[in-house]
Amino acid sequence: MDYLASRRCPKPVTPPSGRGVFSGQSVIIAPVTNFSFQLIEKDKSTGARAGVMRTPHGEVPTPVFMPVGTQATVKTLAPFELEQMGAPIILANTYHLYLRPGSSLVASFGGLHEFMAWQRPILTDSGGFQVFSLGHLRRIGDEGVTFRSHIDGSEHLFTPERVIAIQEELGADIIMAFDECTPYPSDVDYNRKALERTHRWAERCLAARTRQDQALFGIVQGGMFPELRRQSARFLASLDFPGYAIGGLSVGEPKELTSSIVEETVPFLPEDRPRYLMGVGSPEDLLEGVARGVDMFDCVLPTRVARNGALFTRHGRRNVRNAAFKTLDEPIDQGCDCYTCRTFSIAYVHHLFRAEELLAYRLASIHNLRFLIRLMEEAREAILNDTFVRFKNEFLSGYRPTDQKVRLAQKQKWIEAQRRQ
Numbered sequence: 142m143d144y145l146a147s148r149r150c151p152k153p154v155t156p157p158s159g160r161g162v163f164s165g166q167s168v169i170i171a172p173v174t175n176f177s178f179q180l181i182e183k184d185k186s187t188g189a190r191a192g193v194m195r196t197p198h199g200e201v202p203t204p205v206f207m208p209v210g211t212q213a214t215v216k217t218l219a220p221f222e223l224e225q226m227g228a229p230i231i232l233a234n235t236y237h238l239y240l241r242p243g244s245s246l247v248a249s250f251g252g253l254h255e256f257m258a259w260q261r262p263i264l265t266d267s268g269g270f271q272v273f274s275l276g277h278l279r280r281i282g283d284e285g286v287t288f289r290s291h292i293d294g295s296e297h298l299f300t301p302e303r304v305i306a307i308q309e310e311l312g313a314d315i316i317m318a319f320d321e322c323t324p325y326p327s328d329v330d331y332n333r334k335a336l337e338r339t340h341r342w343a344e345r346c347l348a349a350r351t352r353q354d355q356a357l358f359g360i361v362q363g364g365m366f367p368e369l370r371r372q373s374a375r376f377l378a379s380l381d382f383p384g385y386a387i388g389g390l391s392v393g394e395p396k397e398l399t400s401s402i403v404e405e406t407v408p409f410l411p412e413d414r415p416r417y418l419m420g421v422g423s424p425e426d427l428l429e430g431v432a433r434g435v436d437m438f439d440c441v442l443p444t445r446v447a448r449n450g451a452l453f454t455r456h457g458r459r460n461v462r463n464a465a466f467k468t469l470d471e472p473i474d475q476g477c478d479c480y481t482c483r484t485f486s487i488a489y490v491h492h493l494f495r496a497e498e499l500l501a502y503r504l505a506s507i508h509n510l511r512f513l514i515r516l517m518e519e520a521r522e523a524i525l526n527d528t529f530v531r532f533k534n535e536f537l538s539g540y541r542p543t544d545q546k547v548r549l550a551q552k553q554k555w556i557e558a559q560r561r562q
């Protein structure tokens with residue numbers, strides 16, 4: 142098809158159609174008309190569930206893993222490759238797109254879907270996590286957060302109202318409330334104060350919305366303190382968001398703690414709304430999250446480690462740069478249905494990495510993302526067939542997770558690299 146003919150004409154951003162009113166405790170919310178979540182099946186012996194989200198850009202079967210397109214691109218991949226691997230939804234980062242190219246520029250192209258030529262659903266985060274992990278010289282107050290750009294040092298203020306306005310310009314199907322992410326470890330008093338602020342900001346986010354075609358999700362915080370998590374889940378549930386995220390996890394704490402906090406939080410979230418565990422993306426963590434009733438996940442892990450040559454297999458991560466793969470005429474993972482595994486030997490991918498050829502990063506990203514998307518498809522199938530526990534146990538008994546120390550060191554290195562960008 143002719144490129145120009147296939148390119149959608151830019152459309153103007155949907156005009157404001159009714160502003161929420163905020164006065165003290167009373168919040169009048171503009172109804173969301175184009176979003177729904179249907180719970181289809183619940184596993185009998187775990188919290189796992191299968192469902193479907195309906196958005197203005199199509200349906201998303203759950204549980205689902207969402208590839209991360211930080212700068213309105215999933216690194217190295219074109220939208221058609223994401224479609225071919227079955228990605229039903231992707232995520233883009235508000236903080237990065239606000240700084241560059243600017244949300245008003247994206248709006249002038251008709252929003253993110255048109256700008257990046259991706260017609261399936263998109264979720265944008267609120268920028269909260271990036272402001273707290275990447276921003277420099279920040280000041281946190283009740284009004285919002287002042288930070289310096291990691292790109293050029295310019296100063297900016299994110300308030301709940303500003304963050305909603307930016308996400309409305311970007312035009313994703315699902316947008317997130319602005320929240321305060323606390324570092325790990327941090328004490329209970331600090332977490333309590335941050336939580337109270339996050340709750341006030343959640344009310345202000347709801348009141349600031351002007352678009353009815355975006356679903357705004359609330360974010361549960363509360364650090365590693367079960368009581369604060371429960372309090373946060375209860376409070377946000379009372380605000381009747383169409384979906385809920387669990388934020389502030391996977392920030393350097395041990396895996397067991399992540400799981401136990403998820404377990405403490407989920408029972409206090411409404412059953413008829415999707416639940417999203419932010420920033421979690423290793424195969425074993427995804428299955429543990431699904432077993433505890435989580436429906437959505439996102440993480441840069443699969444694409445970040447892919448570019449270093451670390452590829453998922455049913456037995457654990459293997460590094461394709463390893464000399465052992467130089468002559469191996471097998472796919473990266475036996476049984477994987479991705480384009481890379483259907484087409485190339487691991488010896489060829491090994492060669493591309495050794496030669497530092499750009500195709501290496503693309504083929505590795507295709508494989509790792511498809512691995513997680515397929516894992517969630519299989520988990521969903523198992524939930525529907527009442528075989529989830531067997532599926533989870535079989536997968537985990539064969540899969541050797543990456544050493545925790547190695548994981549944390551890699552993550553820290555990545556955050557440092559982001560700061561230097």
Ligand SMILES: [Zn+2]
Nearest residue numbers: 477479482508
């Ligand atoms: Zn593959």
